[in-house]
Amino acid sequence: MITLDRTDKRILEELQKDGSLSNLELAEKVGLSPSPCSRRVKHLEDTGVIVGKAVLLNAETLGLNLTAIIQVSMDRHTPDRFENFDRTLEMCSEVVSCSLITGQAADYLVEVVVTDMAQYQEFLLNKLTTIPGVTGVHSSFVLRKVINRTSIPLDHLK
Template identity: 65%
Template sequence: MRQESLKLDRFDQRILAALQRDGSLSNQQLAEEVGLSPSPCSRRVQKLEEAGVIRGRAVLLNPKALGLDLTVLVQISMDRHTPERFEHFETTVAGYEEVQWCYLITGQSADYLLKVIVPDMDHYQQFLLNKITRIEGVSGVHSSFVMRKVVDSTAVPLGYL
C-alpha cells in the first residue's frame, strides 16, 4: 500500500529544490531565494524534516579529487533466497566503506546491485577477493566498470509534485 504523501505547495517545492542544489544555505539565504520571510521559511523546513521529507543534509565529495578513480557497479547473486541470507549480506556490506549504495533488485539474474568506489583496479581486486566473495551465500559476482558518469545526481525529481 502506498504511503500517503505530504501535500506540498509551491513554497515547499521551492525550498526542496533550493536545498537540493545547496544544502548549506542559511535560513536567511533560503528565505530570500524562495520568497519568504525567515520565520515562516524556518517553520516550513522544520515541518518538512518532521514529516521525513528532508532526511538530512550532507556534503558531497568529489571521489576523483580524493584519488578514488574507479567506480564499479557490482551485481551479486545469492545461493539461497532466505531472509537470514539476505540480512547477513546486507549487514555485512553496510559495514564496507567502499560500498556507496546497495540495492536489492529484481528483473536480473542478480539479487543485489552495489556501487563501489575505490582508488584503482588493484584495490578493487582486494575488495572483491577479501570481502565480497567471503560473504556467506554469495554465489556469483559480475563487475561493470564505469567509464564516464553521464548523469550523476543526488536530486530527487520534484516535477511530479
C-alpha cells in the same frame, strides 16, 4: 505520502542545490520571510521528507579513480541471507550504494568506489565473495558518468 505545495517544492529544490544555505538565504530565494521559511523546513524535517544534509565530494580529486557496478547473486532468497549480506556490506567503506533488485539474474546491485584495480580486487576477493550466500558476481566499470544527480525531481509531484 505527504502533499507538498509549490513553496515546499521550491524550498526542497533550493536545499538540494545547496544544503548549506542559511535560513535567511533560503527565505530570500523562495520568497518567504525567515520565520515561516524556518517553520516549513522544520515541518519537512519532522515529517521525514528531509532526512539529513550532506557534503558532496569529488572522488577523483581524492584519488578514488575507479567506480565498479557489481551485480551480486545469492544462493537462497531467505530473510536471514539478505539481512546478513546487508549488515556485512554496511561495514564496507568502499560501498557507496547497494540495492536489492528484481528483474535481473542478480539479487543486488552494488556500487563501489576505490583507488584502483588492486583495491577493487582486494574488496572483491577478501570481502564481497566471502559473504555467506554469495554465489556470483558480475562487475562493470564506469568509464564516464553521463548523469550523476543527487537531487530528487519534484516537478512530477502533484
